[in-house]
Amino acid sequence: MSQQISAAQSRSEATAPTSETIELLHQRVSVRKYTDDVVAEETVEAVLRAAFRAPTSSNIQSYSVVIVRDEETKRRLSGVAGKQRHVAETPVFLAFCADLTRIERAMETNGHTIANNNMETSLVSSIDAALVGMSAYLAAESLGLKGVMIGGVRNNAVETARILGLPELVYCVFGMCLGYPDEVPPLKPRMEYTSVVHYEQYGQTRGASDAASTVAAYDVELAKHYRGTGRDTTDDSWSRDMDSKFHPPLRDRLREELSALGFRFS
Numbered sequence: 001m002s003q004q005i006s007a008a009q010s011r012s013e014a015t016a017p018t019s020e021t022i023e024l025l026h027q028r029v030s031v032r033k034y035t036d037d038v039v040a041e042e043t044v045e046a047v048l049r050a051a052f053r054a055p056t057s058s059n060i061q062s063y064s065v066v067i068v069r070d071e072e073t074k075r076r077l078s079g080v081a082g083k084q085r086h087v088a089e090t091p092v093f094l095a096f097c098a099d100l101t102r103i104e105r106a107m108e109t110n111g112h113t114i115a116n117n118n119m120e121t122s123l124v125s126s127i128d129a130a131l132v133g134m135s136a137y138l139a140a141e142s143l144g145l146k147g148v149m150i151g152g153v154r155n156n157a158v159e160t161a162r163i164l165g166l167p168e169l170v171y172c173v174f175g176m177c178l179g180y181p182d183e184v185p186p187l188k189p190r191m192e193y194t195s196v197v198h199y200e201q202y203g204q205t206r207g208a209s210d211a212a213s214t215v216a217a218y219d220v221e222l223a224k225h226y227r228g229t230g231r232d233t234t235d236d237s238w239s240r241d242m243d244s245k246f247h248p249p250l251r252d253r254l255r256e257e258l259s260a261l262g263f264r265f266s
């Protein structure tokens with residue numbers, strides 16, 4: 001915990017406005033090990049009810065959440081996600097889904113169909129699910145829970161849909177492991193604020209504005225972080241991570257899989 005506090009204290013904006021929410025965000029870190037303590041149903045419900053207050057594009061509320069506690073289901077989801085242990089071992093797994101079924105119903109009663117929906121529909125429903133997911137994450141943290149989002153469910157979107165019993169027009173955008181923390185990972189550094197924030201026009205930053213300088217500086221910072229945690233890395237840590245993640249292209253079948261589930265991303 002002292003590491004977390006010192007990281008917060010070392011922020012250059014020591015005199016900047018702050019609040020419980022801001023402090024919560026500054027100490028947020030993905031946690032992948034949980035105690036055996038049960039996450040009570042009322043706790044999950046409180047978290048999700050709060051999360052559903054998230055803004056939603058044109059009030060479409062195009063999300064659904066599947067709460068998974070069953071060991072076999074978690075094991076199967078872990079398999080899709082590349083055998084991620086924390087998915088199998090998490091006390092509770094929340095699947096944040098984009099859900100167009102209710103919009104379909106609304107349109108049908110007006111004599112129309114959503115079957116030929118376009119990319120905008122797919123995008124806004126995914127954004128809606130993401131906003132609810134992040135809100136849930138923060139609500140959970142405020143109650144002492146920790147977790148990690150799981151994009152690995154999109155390794156095979158169709159198989160994930162099958163495991164969760166999702167109907168057509170619903171897909172799992174990402175999942176979330178949630179539990180009481182059994183580890184205190186160090187905060188992973190972020191890219192330099194002054195390189196990422198632009199004033200009025202893109203490129204007008206108060207730090208290095210070119211990608212090459214920003215990436216070079218972050219490579220060093222992240223390598224330092226990884227070495228501090230005992231993880232083997234190279235000096236070009238982030239660049240190498242990104243290259244190996246996206247070359248060859250990741251989840252190349254996703255467009256076809258989402259199309260089969262009723263989402264048109266083209």
Ligand SMILES: Cc1cc2nc3c(=O)[nH]c(=O)nc-3n(C[C@H](O)[C@H](O)[C@H](O)COP(=O)(O)O)c2cc1C
Nearest residue numbers: 028029030031081084148149150151152153174188
């Ligand atoms: C949409 C999304 C999907 C993610 N998928 C996974 C995942 O499948 N497995 C995992 O261990 N972490 C996953 N993460 C966590 C990221 O790896 C993590 O947030 C990032 O490395 C930054 O670390 P931090 O959250 O500890 O600051 C995901 C995060 C997001 C936002």
